[in-house]
Amino acid sequence: MWDSIQKFFRDLAERDATWNFIYIYDDNELERVLxxxxxxxxxxxxCVVFSVVIGLVGAWLQGARSRVVxxxxxxxxxxxxxxxxxxxxxxxxxxxxxxTPTYSPDGYLQQPIISNVGWAIISLxxxxxxxxxxIFRAGIEAVPQSTQEAAESLGMSRLQAYVYVVLPLxxxxxxxxxxxxxxxxxxxxxxxxxxxxxELLYQLVSIYxxxxxxxxxCMVLMFIVYITLVGxxxxxxxxxxxxxxxxxxxxxxx
Amino acid sequence: MTDTANGHWTSAQPIVSLxxxxxxxxxxxxxxxxxxxVMKGEVICIIGPSGSGKSTLIRCVNALNPIDSGSITVEGQxxxxxxxxxxxxxxxxxxxxxxxxxxxxxTALENVMMAPVLVLKEDKASVEGRARALIRKxxxxxxxxxxxxxxxxxxxxxVAIARSLAMQPDVMLFDExxxxxxxxxxxEVLVTIRELAEEGMTCMLVTHEMGFAREIADHIYxxxxxxxxxxGPPATFxxxxxxxxxxxFLGQIL
Numbered sequence: 001m002w003d004s005i006q007k008f009f010r011d012l013a014e015r016d017a018t019w020n021f022i023y024i025y026d027d028n029e030l031e032r033v034l035x036x037x038x039x040x041x042x043x044x045x046x047c048v049v050f051s052v053v054i055g056l057v058g059a060w061l062q063g064a065r066s067r068v069v070x071x072x073x074x075x076x077x078x079x080x081x082x083x084x085x086x087x088x089x090x091x092x093x094x095x096x097x098x099x100t101p102t103y104s105p106d107g108y109l110q111q112p113i114i115s116n117v118g119w120a121i122i123s124l125x126x127x128x129x130x131x132x133x134x135i136f137r138a139g140i141e142a143v144p145q146s147t148q149e150a151a152e153s154l155g156m157s158r159l160q161a162y163v164y165v166v167l168p169l170x171x172x173x174x175x176x177x178x179x180x181x182x183x184x185x186x187x188x189x190x191x192x193x194x195x196x197x198x199e200l201l202y203q204l205v206s207i208y209x210x211x212x213x214x215x216x217x218c219m220v221l222m223f224i225v226y227i228t229l230v231g232x233x234x235x236x237x238x239x240x241x242x243x244x245x246x247x248x249x250x251x252x253x254x
Numbered sequence: 255m256t257d258t259a260n261g262h263w264t265s266a267q268p269i270v271s272l273x274x275x276x277x278x279x280x281x282x283x284x285x286x287x288x289x290x291x292v293m294k295g296e297v298i299c300i301i302g303p304s305g306s307g308k309s310t311l312i313r314c315v316n317a318l319n320p321i322d323s324g325s326i327t328v329e330g331q332x333x334x335x336x337x338x339x340x341x342x343x344x345x346x347x348x349x350x351x352x353x354x355x356x357x358x359x360x361t362a363l364e365n366v367m368m369a370p371v372l373v374l375k376e377d378k379a380s381v382e383g384r385a386r387a388l389i390r391k392x393x394x395x396x397x398x399x400x401x402x403x404x405x406x407x408x409x410x411x412x413v414a415i416a417r418s419l420a421m422q423p424d425v426m427l428f429d430e431x432x433x434x435x436x437x438x439x440x441x442e443v444l445v446t447i448r449e450l451a452e453e454g455m456t457c458m459l460v461t462h463e464m465g466f467a468r469e470i471a472d473h474i475y476x477x478x479x480x481x482x483x484x485x486g487p488p489a490t491f492x493x494x495x496x497x498x499x500x501x502x503f504l505g506q507i508l
Binding site: 144147151165169172247248 | 347353358359414417
């Protein structure tokens with residue numbers, strides 16, 4: 001079966017030089033594509049998780065009593081929200097990367113302790129995290145002050161009230177906006193190309209640089225993979241949103 | 255007196271004592287020197303026109319609103335003390351709000367169980383037994399697994415009372431707890447409060463239910479524009495009010 005598919009595309013490439021699906025019939029290129037998809041997945045999942053954690057912690061700190069803490073969070077948001085993610089990636093990798101210590105795994109070559117993948121994760125997580133802080137803040141502000149007072153008057157600490165009462169309610173309000181931002185984050189992982197992170201776009205660009213006839217085929221694959229990936233994310237988030245609906249509370253958001 | 259209201263305060267001293275309490279919101283002075291004592295097991299009602307500071311007064315007792323000057327003590331503990339251990343205070347003082355303020359994402363049973371488990375670190379199984387008993391006590395057997403949004407206002411308010419009682423407080427504060435209810439459901443909530451009072455629970459109520467106040471209260475305080483205008487046991491208060499402001503208020507309402 002797979003053999004005949006490979007044969008079909010090999011023949012197609014010979015007949016028509018504009019449709020060279022080399023990554024289907026050439027195992028080396030297939031491996032590059034699969035590696036690329038894997039790195040894209042990894043980068044997406046790790047950045048989604050970190051950015052949500054950053055958002056939750058940031059939104060908590062925004063309610064802190066200390067003005068210094070609040071200004072630091074505000075400064076962070078302004079910096080990451082108001083600069084392009086591509087510039088951030090390059091700044092982190094090329095500028096900050098210069099100052100990070102190095103280590104030598106083989107006793108011969110020096111390597112920076114934070115790799116380009118590491119910088120991509122840091123930069124993209126903080127970028128999306130800045131938006132998540134604002135998204136969660138909006139959700140928190142939608143929780144009535146009186147609900148928080150009830151938690152307080154039952155003896156809950158500020159942290160307990162946040163974790164067990166405010167956040168579960170705020171989260172439900174935040175989900176549609178969070179959904180949007182995470183979709184954007186997954187799409188923005190392609191910009192890690194600029195610092196040579198071997199994700200899908202990087203691999204596909206390399207392939208069509210090596211085999212210029214495969215350019216169209218690479219573009220097609222790129223769209224298919226991202227539509228599928230983001231499709232799964234949106235599907236999952238929408239299901240989650242529906243599952244979180246509380247009887248008799250709000251419209252249910254979905 | 256049954257053991258459900260068997261508080262820890264046995265002294266002949268007042269369980270709650272207010273002395274010359276002042277409180278302003280910005281330029282508006284809401285409480286202009288309020289003083290009175292509540293003895294253990296006593297039921298007091300605070301009545302008065304809207305905006306007379308009744309709710310503010312009761313909210314000061316469990317430190318939801320900080321006071322500007324004067325003194326409030328609960329079981330000898332000064333509430334207006336910056337080093338106040340709010341948790342200790344809130345273990346002693348339960349509060350029920352006008353808008354119920356249940357946690358909409360938790361079932362009735364979970365609402366009742368949450369604070370003892372989280373705040374008092376009690377064993378879940380023993381809390382559950384107590385919570386189910388309290389739900390029976392407020393006549394909501396069978397509603398344990400309902401979400402607040404699935405309950406009527408009166409039912410929600412009774413869950414809120416059970417939730418407060420689960421912390422085994424010595425004093426209960428009721429802030430206009432029937433003001434948001436339909437006339438038909440007011441009664442079921444009042445019955446619950448009356449039972450509590452009969453069991454010897456110390457209760458402070460802000461209410462517009464004059465008939466109820468007359469029936470249940472040991473002492474009535476009439477506030478207007480931030481001061482206590484007149485007070486006395488219900489019989490003398492309602493029938494022999496001396497101050498013209500009290501007479502006018504009672505004339506409008508009775």
